[in-house]
Amino acid sequence: MSIKIERKPLSGVRVVDFSMHMAGPFCTRALADLGADVIKVEPPAGDNMRNMPPMRAGTSSYFGQVNVGKRSVVLDLKESADREAAKRLVQTADVVIENGRPGSMAALGLGFVDLYLHNSRLIYCSISGYGQEGPGAQRPAYAMTIHAESGMDLANMSYQDKQDRPSNVGIFTADYLAGVYSLSAILAALYDREKTGVGQLLDVALMDCVLNMLIYEVQDAQFPSGKRRNVYKPLRTRDGYIMLPLVTQKNFMALFEAIGRADMKTDPRYSTPDARAISWNEIFDILDSLTATKSTDELLALLTAAGVPVARYRSVGETLNDPQLDARGTLSIAFDRAGQFKVVNQPFTMSNASTAANLRAPALGEHNAEIFEKIGHKGRSSIVT
Numbered sequence: 001m002s003i004k005i006e007r008k009p010l011s012g013v014r015v016v017d018f019s020m021h022m023a024g025p026f027c028t029r030a031l032a033d034l035g036a037d038v039i040k041v042e043p044p045a046g047d048n049m050r051n052m053p054p055m056r057a058g059t060s061s062y063f064g065q066v067n068v069g070k071r072s073v074v075l076d077l078k079e080s081a082d083r084e085a086a087k088r089l090v091q092t093a094d095v096v097i098e099n100g101r102p103g104s105m106a107a108l109g110l111g112f113v114d115l116y117l118h119n120s121r122l123i124y125c126s127i128s129g130y131g132q133e134g135p136g137a138q139r140p141a142y143a144m145t146i147h148a149e150s151g152m153d154l155a156n157m158s159y160q161d162k163q164d165r166p167s168n169v170g171i172f173t174a175d176y177l178a179g180v181y182s183l184s185a186i187l188a189a190l191y192d193r194e195k196t197g198v199g200q201l202l203d204v205a206l207m208d209c210v211l212n213m214l215i216y217e218v219q220d221a222q223f224p225s226g227k228r229r230n231v232y233k234p235l236r237t238r239d240g241y242i243m244l245p246l247v248t249q250k251n252f253m254a255l256f257e258a259i260g261r262a263d264m265k266t267d268p269r270y271s272t273p274d275a276r277a278i279s280w281n282e283i284f285d286i287l288d289s290l291t292a293t294k295s296t297d298e299l300l301a302l303l304t305a306a307g308v309p310v311a312r313y314r315s316v317g318e319t320l321n322d323p324q325l326d327a328r329g330t331l332s333i334a335f336d337r338a339g340q341f342k343v344v345n346q347p348f349t350m351s352n353a354s355t356a357a358n359l360r361a362p363a364l365g366e367h368n369a370e371i372f373e374k375i376g377h378k379g380r381s382s383i384v385t
Helices: 022-031 061-067 081-092 113-116 143-150 151-158 173-196 206-213 214-221 249-258 271-276 278-289 296-305 317-319 323-328 368-375
Strands: 014-017 037-042 073-074 095-098 125-128 201-205 235-237 240-243 332-334 339-344
Touching: 014 022, 014 081, 014 271, 014 317, 022 037, 022 061, 022 095, 022 125, 022 173, 037 081, 061 332, 073 368, 081 113, 081 368, 095 173, 113 125, 125 173, 143 151, 143 173, 143 206, 173 201, 173 206, 206 214, 235 278, 240 296, 249 296, 271 278
Parallel strands: 014 037, 014 095, 037 073, 095 125, 125 201
Antiparallel strands: 235 240, 332 339
16 A cells, blocks of 8 residues: 655755746756745746647646646846846745746846856756857757757658658657756756755756757767668557567567467578568568558457567557556646646656645746745736736
């Protein structure tokens, strides 16, 4: 029987979050889940994500997914009084995070050097497309820009059959990676501060994050193999598709036995890793012709019983109903002004602390009164709608 643990590992840590859109908020959502007091500083119009679908009763659950557990205040950083309020707020903080154009926060007097002078324990994380310095630092960038320029999109295209242009982009991988690496950097800096007593500047670039993911591609660019890397292809079934991630010798031998092709176990074209690397496409053509005669459920039962890794292709909606997610506690029910919605918890658990999501997404400026009173700022006191 599991015991519910309420203690949060980052309880007592305060984060002032100037970031918008995805990369920064993705990171600070994790910090909030881990117990940090995250104060989201928004302009009067709010984070643009507040207006992005899916919308319910004028409220975005897309915004909610990455902002539950935070407190929201409204400050117009173009106004001197609000900039001064931001500085006083940062004096109470352990961490600041921002993802504006390099130099934009310094131009407002809110850069690392400006704020560190008044808070030497401050950890200041800047997220940008290309980094804070260098000939490309000032170029505007979004995840899609980085996907194209890093080589990721063309690499993915090279793994497709008969595709004459890069794929459309709907999943912003660079943003999520930058959020995760920023979280790692902040946690490391918090630990380092325990030893040194001082904070530091963290510089996270989306380009670096994506390149760090392209492990094979970075090496192949330096030492070309001269041929396309073997890829894992969807295999047809009577009613859908399956994926067979066949990696080890044991995987292949078990598969050949299970599908009634024990002869392939000893066939010199298929029996060893080197031989299979040469005959890879031929093997998958054979498999495709065999799996197409059976239903997805039949294949899942047959191959799972044989110890062969296999998965059906399914929609996100189908996955959300997987009983394994309930057993693991992957999802939480969160709330905003429009009602409830499901959010994904952090993809790790801790045996002696809670990492589950805090369950409310803030309305714009919802916490103005309570936070401004503590820093002596006579700003907007009511919720901005």
